[in-house]
Amino acid sequence: KQEVTQIPAALSVPEGENLVLNCSFTDSAIYNLQWFRQDPGKGLTSLLLIQSSQREQTSGRLNASLDKSSGRSTLYIAASQPGDSATYLCAVGATGANNLFFGTGTRLTVIP
Amino acid sequence: EAGVAQSPRYKIIEKRQSVAFWCNPISGHATLYWYQQILGQGPKLLIQFQNNGVVDDSQLPKDRFSAERLKGVDSTLKIQPAKLEDSAVYLCASSLERGRGELFFGEGSRLTVL
Numbered sequence: 001k002q003e004v005t006q007i008p009a010a011l012s013v014p015e016g017e018n019l020v021l022n023c024s025f026t027d028s029a030i031y032n033l034q035w036f037r038q039d040p041g042k043g044l045t046s047l048l049l050i051q052s053s054q055r056e057q058t059s060g061r062l063n064a065s066l067d068k069s070s071g072r073s074t075l076y077i078a079a080s081q082p083g084d085s086a087t088y089l090c091a092v093g094a095t096g097a098n099n100l101f102f103g104t105g106t107r108l109t110v111i112p
Numbered sequence: 113e114a115g116v117a118q119s120p121r122y123k124i125i126e127k128r129q130s131v132a133f134w135c136n137p138i139s140g141h142a143t144l145y146w147y148q149q150i151l152g153q154g155p156k157l158l159i160q161f162q163n164n165g166v167v168d169d170s171q172l173p174k175d176r177f178s179a180e181r182l183k184g185v186d187s188t189l190k191i192q193p194a195k196l197e198d199s200a201v202y203l204c205a206s207s208l209e210r211g212r213g214e215l216f217f218g219e220g221s222r223l224t225v226l
Contacts, residue, residue: 004154034215041222043116043217091215102156
């Protein structure tokens with residue numbers, strides 16, 4: 001069974017810093033990986049989707065990379081802002097399962 | 113483009129009572145998912161529909177949970193009778209294509225069982 005781990009569980013950084021969130025998964029047979037943002041009391045907002053054939057995706061200040069062979073993905077946030085404060089969830093689409101397996105998330109706080 | 117709509121946003125019930133949640137996916141999305149998110153955890157799949165057929169309900173506690181997707185559009189998730197451990201946020205998501213598509217989530221329905 002696919003297991004997804006996110007480290008660290010919580011992170012506090014001063015505004016303006018660049019930061020990296022980590023995601024690891026146990027089974028490399030995936031068809032995509034998706035990063036989400038979740039604000040308190042809200043649903044999930046899709047940030048980036050990386051297909052298994054891709055190495056990275058970029059959207060604005062966000063860059064996500066995927067290394068299937070090592071079972072890792074990173075989400076890089078450049079020039080962090082207080083509005084980036086949220087929980088970031090990584091989810092992998094497991095081949096044959098047709099649904100996403102989620103990590104427990106990293107709670108990010110950006111201090112003004 | 114309208115997103116995934118869910119209602120109610122919040123519900124508080126006593127244990128052993130019943131509750132129903134409704135979801136309207138993004139127009140044209142054939143695949144619909146219900147996830148359960150317990151506080152501090154990542155979402156866990158309960159059931160997946162492709163049009164109005166069930167694709168995966170292996171994680172659904174069928175003794176108390178049921179779901180349907182009549183006409184392949186709206187879906188309803190029901191819990192009867194509720195237990196304390198059912199307190200969670202119930203998230204509905206939809207995708208254009210099964211298996212490889214990007215998932216879009218609704219705001220969720222937060223259930224508290226007392």
